[in-house]
Amino acid sequence: MLLRKGKTKSLLESSIDCALLSVELYNKPRAPFRVESFITHMIMAWTRLLQANFNLTIGETYFYKEPNGRYKIIDAEKKAWELKTCIIKYGKLTDSVKTNLEFFIKLRNKIEHRTISKDEIGLMIFGECQSLLYNFENELIRLFGSEYAINESLAYSLQFSRLRSAKQINANKQLLSTEVKELKDFIEKYRTNIKEEVFNSQEFSIKLIQVPKIANTSRNDLAIEFVNWNSLSEEDRINYEKITTLIKDKVQKTEVINPGKLKPGIVIKHVNDNFHGTFNKFDHKCLLYIFSIRPTSGDIDDLDPFETNAKYCHYDEAHNDYLFQESWSNFILNNLTLGRINRDFWKSNYDTRKKVNIETFEVQ
Secondary structure, eight states, X not given: OOOOSSHHHHHHHHHHHHHHHHXXXXXXXXXXXXXXXXXXXXXXXXXXXXXXXXHHHTOSOOBOBOTXXXXXXXXXXXXXXXXHHHHXXXXXXXXXXXXXXXXXXXXXXXXXXOOOOOHHHHHHTHHHHHHHHHHHHHHHHHHHOGGXXXXXXXXXXXXXXXXXXXXXXXHHHTTOOHHHHHHHHHHHHHHHTSOHHHHTSTTTOOOOOOOOOOSOOOTTSOSOOOOOGGGSOHHHHHHHHHHHHHHOOSOOOOSOOSTTOBOHHHHHHHXXXXXXSOOOHHHHHHHHHHTTSXXXXXXXXXXXXXXXXXXXXXXXXXXXEEEEOHHHHHHHHHHHHTTSOOHHHHHHHHHTTOOOOTHHHHOO
């Protein structure tokens, strides 16, 4: 399908340009903000791809409207659906592709006002980044045809063969800022909470094994060869599984459910059993809010339920509630005992919707 000049073609070309620019930036070793730039431009690429499809199929109706039916206007422009809404309205993406996109939408929101200066984050999400790009091209071809394929425009990124030593890695980890640690916690938590079949899908995260070709091959063969899983023999698949067993890095789940986790009532009881016995549910709610332990009614309506302080709390999706670490009840007790916090402190901060830096109160 070759498009004529118009809004659809303009959106599509802009989408492709964003994708190509994201790859160009990502593959430049000395380019600043490589990871942030790749994510931001790929979010733009996906958004404009789906908007181009809407413009072609349903016309210019992919805009938000006010209750009176008029278009919502921001800075004299109609407010178009952002990517999250586009995904819902499109409704044709697989669970794995949607999960990959939702991961990057949330990560983009987290890094928007931060600088990722460490390579660890880029290395951690390389598989997800590769899937984000592959999924984009697959959807591009599905919607507009192979004429718009961009794989011939891309080059396989050259990699240095010498990996850093364990000492170098450990030394670098010591320099990680608090913000980067929070991003790593978010990535690990997000991966742990998705379905096993989605995590193992190539649409969520590409898993690559780089093996030198040492067999006798034609001198005209490509240096890099991508093999379709479906074309492998049973023997080759078994050998592949043996390799992936050695390199698989996802934390394996066990049959023990929520070990060592406490419900709110247990936290309150533990505090009361070891202090003056006047700590109640409202007091606990105030502390959860002012220290940003978990989303509460005082936060914005659409805050992600997984946005917790993983050191003290996590969201239990199966039961749609929150469970706490013993360290949380110990944190409360320690600060009550030392006189650092009291009811007037947390109630006044909660009433004024003031957040408090928890690190100040974690110092022993």
